[in-house]
Amino acid sequence: MIDLSQSEPFASGGNRFCYRHPERPEICIKVMRPGRTAELLGRAPWYKTWRxxxxxxxxxxxxxxxxxxxxxxxRDGLWQHLPRWYGIQETNLGPAAVTDMILDSDGNPAATLRQYLNKYGLNAEVRASLQRFSEWLLEYEVLTKNLIAHNLVLRKEQGKLQTYLIDGLGCASFLPLPQISSYFAKRYIRRRIERMWLRVEWEISDKETPWRKFEAEGLKR
Known part of the structure; x- marks a missing residue:
């Protein structure tokens, strides 16, 4: 069992706390917030509660x-934009998802896309990194949920800025076609990439338009 009693989260989301492994700081440990699954179940619409x-x-x-x-x-090249997965492991705080940490050159957690955009805007280096990431998604047919700015991190590798997906793997399609068909997988991925660029556009905007409205208007163009 991994003992996190002396550790503090380095990051947190709405559902999970993220820790560095106390003995292997290159490993990330994600633990659900206490009581969060019950809370989400209680707030869910009736047609999801049966799950x-x-x-x-x-x-x-x-x-x-x-x-x-x-x-x-x-396949060779698969892990160039993904942290490796080490399964669900037990901690003193409950079951945890365990992956590689994506670290910067100083050994700190790599900056998120949101942090990059806030600091540099959508410059040529960031744009090129996201384009390479998009091409990789299509080539390897990696299925993701919405590609949002705090689930992507960037770090320099061999002089280039590399994008990594640290959360949001999986298929959000109601029908499982993208999971079994290459044709439908690529269609699905192209839509996710389109939404990613819209999200980037929104992140660098004044954000006066709520994201959902911005997304809906952008998809109509």
């Missing part, structure tokens, strides 16, 4: 994302 609490466990959803066909193939 039970496990449906709302982000660690289990991440495990499913890493079990997709594209990752099972383990």
């Amino acid at each position: 039970g609490e496990s449906y709302f466990d982000d660690n289990l959803r991440e495990q499913e994302g890493y079990s997709q066909r594209a990752i099972d193939r383990n």
Whole structure:
């Protein structure tokens, strides 16, 4: 069991706390917030409640994302934009999703896309990194949920800025066609990439327009 009693999260989201492994700081440990799955179940519409609490466990959803066909193939180059997965492991705070940490040159957690955009805007280096990431998604047919700015991190590798997806693997499609068909996988991925660029556009805007409205208007163009 991994003991996190002396550790503090380095980051947190709405559902999980993120820790560095106390003995292996290059490893990331994600633990669900106490009571969060029950809370999400209680707030869910009736047609989702039959799935039970496990449906709302982000660690289990991440495990499913890493079990997709594209990752099972383990082709050369697959991990150039993904942290490696080490499964669900027990901690004193409950089950945790365990992956590689994406670290910067100083050994700190790599900056998120949101942090980059806030500091540099959508400059040529960031744009080129996101374009390479988009091409990789299509080439390897990696299925993701919405590609949002705090689930992508960037770090310099061999003089280039490299984008990594640290959360949001999986398929959000109601029908499983993208999971079994290359044709539908690429269609699905292209839509996610389109939404990613819209999200980037929104991130560098004044954000006076709420994201959902901005997205809907952008998809109509």
